[in-house]
Amino acid sequence: MLEARNVSKTYGRTKALAEVSLEIAEGEIVAVTGPSGAGKSTLMHCLAGVVRPESGEVVLDGRRIDTLVEAELTALRRESFGIVFQFGELVPELTAAENVALPLLFNRRDRREAMATAAEWLARLNVSDCADQRIGELSGGQRQRVAVARALVTGPRVVFADEPTGSLDSTGGEQVLRALLDTARADRTAVVMVTHDNRVAAYADREIVLRDGAVPAGAPR
Amino acid sequence: MIDVLRMLNRGRSRPERVRAWLVMAGAGVATFLLCTAVSLVDVRDDGASLTGLGLALLALPVAGLVHQANRLASATRERRLAALRLAGATPGDVRRLGALEGGGLALAGSLAGAAGYVLTHLSGPLPQVPVVLLLMTAAGAVSGLRAGRQVIASPLGVVRRARVPGPRVRDLVVAVSGAALIAWGAVVRAGFPIAGPYGMALVMTVGMVLLLVGVTMAATWLIRAYAVRAGARARSPEALLAARLVEANPRAWARALSVVGLAVFFGAASGAQQAATGYWQAHALVDVALLLALVAAAAALVVHQAEELIDLRRSFAALAAAGVPERSLGGVLVRQAVITSLPVCAVAAVSGVAVVVASAIDIYQVGWLGWAAGRALVMTGVGVLTAVLVALAARPLLRGALRLETLRGG
Numbered sequence: 357m358l359e360a361r362n363v364s365k366t367y368g369r370t371k372a373l374a375e376v377s378l379e380i381a382e383g384e385i386v387a388v389t390g391p392s393g394a395g396k397s398t399l400m401h402c403l404a405g406v407v408r409p410e411s412g413e414v415v416l417d418g419r420r421i422d423t424l425v426e427a428e429l430t431a432l433r434r435e436s437f438g439i440v441f442q443f444g445e446l447v448p449e450l451t452a453a454e455n456v457a458l459p460l461l462f463n464r465r466d467r468r469e470a471m472a473t474a475a476e477w478l479a480r481l482n483v484s485d486c487a488d489q490r491i492g493e494l495s496g497g498q499r500q501r502v503a504v505a506r507a508l509v510t511g512p513r514v515v516f517a518d519e520p521t522g523s524l525d526s527t528g529g530e531q532v533l534r535a536l537l538d539t540a541r542a543d544r545t546a547v548v549m550v551t552h553d554n555r556v557a558a559y560a561d562r563e564i565v566l567r568d569g570a571v572p573a574g575a576p577r
Numbered sequence: 578m579i580d581v582l583r584m585l586n587r588g589r590s591r592p593e594r595v596r597a598w599l600v601m602a603g604a605g606v607a608t609f610l611l612c613t614a615v616s617l618v619d620v621r622d623d624g625a626s627l628t629g630l631g632l633a634l635l636a637l638p639v640a641g642l643v644h645q646a647n648r649l650a651s652a653t654r655e656r657r658l659a660a661l662r663l664a665g666a667t668p669g670d671v672r673r674l675g676a677l678e679g680g681g682l683a684l685a686g687s688l689a690g691a692a693g694y695v696l697t698h699l700s701g702p703l704p705q706v707p708v709v710l711l712l713m714t715a716a717g718a719v720s721g722l723r724a725g726r727q728v729i730a731s732p733l734g735v736v737r738r739a740r741v742p743g744p745r746v747r748d749l750v751v752a753v754s755g756a757a758l759i760a761w762g763a764v765v766r767a768g769f770p771i772a773g774p775y776g777m778a779l780v781m782t783v784g785m786v787l788l789l790v791g792v793t794m795a796a797t798w799l800i801r802a803y804a805v806r807a808g809a810r811a812r813s814p815e816a817l818l819a820a821r822l823v824e825a826n827p828r829a830w831a832r833a834l835s836v837v838g839l840a841v842f843f844g845a846a847s848g849a850q851q852a853a854t855g856y857w858q859a860h861a862l863v864d865v866a867l868l869l870a871l872v873a874a875a876a877a878l879v880v881h882q883a884e885e886l887i888d889l890r891r892s893f894a895a896l897a898a899a900g901v902p903e904r905s906l907g908g909v910l911v912r913q914a915v916i917t918s919l920p921v922c923a924v925a926a927v928s929g930v931a932v933v934v935a936s937a938i939d940i941y942q943v944g945w946l947g948w949a950a951g952r953a954l955v956m957t958g959v960g961v962l963t964a965v966l967v968a969l970a971a972r973p974l975l976r977g978a979l980r981l982e983t984l985r986g987g
């Protein structure tokens with residue numbers, strides 16, 4: 357469904373990605389691992405249409421997305437992808453429920469309806485109690501659950517998560533991850549998650565190991 | 578203490594150097610304007626006195642710029658100051674550092690401004706120069722002292738948004754006593770008991786500062802109340818975000834808009850008076866001063882906008898990555914400008930007209946109200962337009978904040 361074909365990306369003299377190819381199937385859960393600086397985040401950003409590769413193609417459902425004009429690409433990210441960042445990156449001035457409703461509102465859904473959907477998602481991730489609290493008042497784990505809800509609320513095809521539990525302790529991180537993967541599995545949403553943690557990678561259907569911007573020959577892919 | 582300051586300065590980044598220049602330039606210009614304003618105070622000539630008042634009015638937003646720049650410091654230096662705190666510096670140390678730096682920069686800047694004044698006014702009156710120098714340096718130190726507050730509160734950095742208190746009588750008292758001082762100075766003029774015209778100028782300046790502070794505090798809760806309403810009614814995500822962002826930080830907006838509000842107030846008042854007296858020439862001078870004040874106020878708004886974008890960059894960059902178009906985020910900035918400037922300018926315009934009408938209630942004719950209202954409406958529009966134009970001009974800043982690099986690293 358989502359495919360990278362010989363994708364390369366350089367920053368200055370650093371070759372962040374070198375001819376990486378991979379394919380992610382409908383509803384598949386993929387962990388991207390590898391040492392620091394291996395290009396994991398860069399790969400994820402290329403797949404998610406946040407960064408354009410220099411060469412190679414990124415294809416979603418048979419349609420090249422790396423050549424779309426910015427406005428189309430932005431709309432595609434909004435409608436087909438969800439993103440979870442390491443620190444959540446929620447809007448601190450909004451309540452948890454409003455943060456989750458935000459993507460729906462930007463898809464021009466009615467406010468009342470968007471808030472109702474947001475409440476359902478907060479319940480699915482077990483953070484209903486936090487609905488009316490501002491982000492500053494939440495714990496790290498609660499924030500990440502809200503961030504997961506925000507990424508999933510539009511019913512995306514793929515959710516990208518860059519070390520979604522990197523800022524949490526191991527049990528807290530594991531619970532958030534379970535919540536993300538359970539909901540994704542139930543809805544057949546594909547997940548691409550970047551992680552340093554082997555135990556986290558064990559939850560995935562498949563692990564892609566990156567080293568120096570490439571998938572080494574013989575490595576699982 | 579000085580050693581620590583040197584150490585901090587050695588590690589200065591480019592934005593910090595820019596800020597230091599902003600502080601010095603602002604202090605310099607404010608000093609020059611204030612010295613000139615005092616030299617123009619001529620008890621026999623209404624025109625010159627009005628120009629002096631206009632220049633003093635102009636010096637305020639410039640001084641405000643100094644404070645804004647000092648606040649910008651807390652955003653850019655935050656991490657290093659926080660590291661100092663974690664390394665064992667007491668809150669007092671951090672505060673003293675801020676005061677030392679703010680005062681030093683203000684002193685350097687106002688020395689240059691004073692030199693400029695003395696060189697251009699060799700034959701003019703000079704006794705006010707040391708007083709203005711002292712005032713500017715003290716103001717710089719106080720502003721530097723207060724700018725580090727956030728780091729002082731928590732060594733782990735920013736917990737923004739302390740709860741904003743509701744309306745307080747204190748705000749009103751400050752504003753009214755400021756207005757009273759100005760009125761006193763204007764009425765007694767040369768007959769002022771101490772130091773004649775200079776005493777009057779000083780009293781009126783103090784009055785102006787008090788008025789500005791009081792108006793700012795009142796504007797804080799006015800803006801917040803309006804933002805809460807706007808948030809509850811918002812239909813679009815842009816409007817919701819704008820209202821909530823304003824609601825979380827109304828004080829900064831009030832500060833940035835206070836001079837816009839004052840300009841609208843004086844503009845509306847002068848219009849109401851014009852309708853009655855037709856005293857065109859002096860009013861034209863006031864209008865020029867108001868226009869310049871609006872320009873300076875716009876500069877303060879730009880600094881505020883930059884400061885806000887530094888705060889917002891991570892959440893905005895994350896929204897952009899999640900597919901929110903830049904146009905929408907730009908729309909958030911414009912809506913913020915409207916949500917904040919509309920209530921401030923409307924209230925300022927209405928009170929400007931009201932003050933004039935009330936003070937001349939026995940002779941004021943209903944027929945004059947049409948002109949007064951028209952002028953008040955125009956001033957409101959000009960005030961809101963200024964804020965909106967600044968928001969539109971911040972587009973390049975916004976684009977910079979949305980770059981993905983923002984999300985890389987801490």
Ligand SMILES: Nc1ncnc2c1ncn2[C@@H]1O[C@H](COP(=O)(O)OP(=O)(O)OP(=O)(O)O)[C@@H](O)[C@H]1O
Nearest residue numbers: 367370371372391392393394395396397398399982
């Ligand atoms: N915007 C950028 N500017 C300059 N260099 C960059 C940029 N983004 C990535 N790089 C470089 O590209 C390489 C890969 O970076 P990337 O962030 O993808 O690594 P990563 O595998 O995610 O590392 P980590 O596990 O530490 O997050 C690194 O050498 C990095 O320095």
Ligand SMILES: [Mg+2]
Nearest residue numbers: 396397398518
């Ligand atoms: Mg990374």
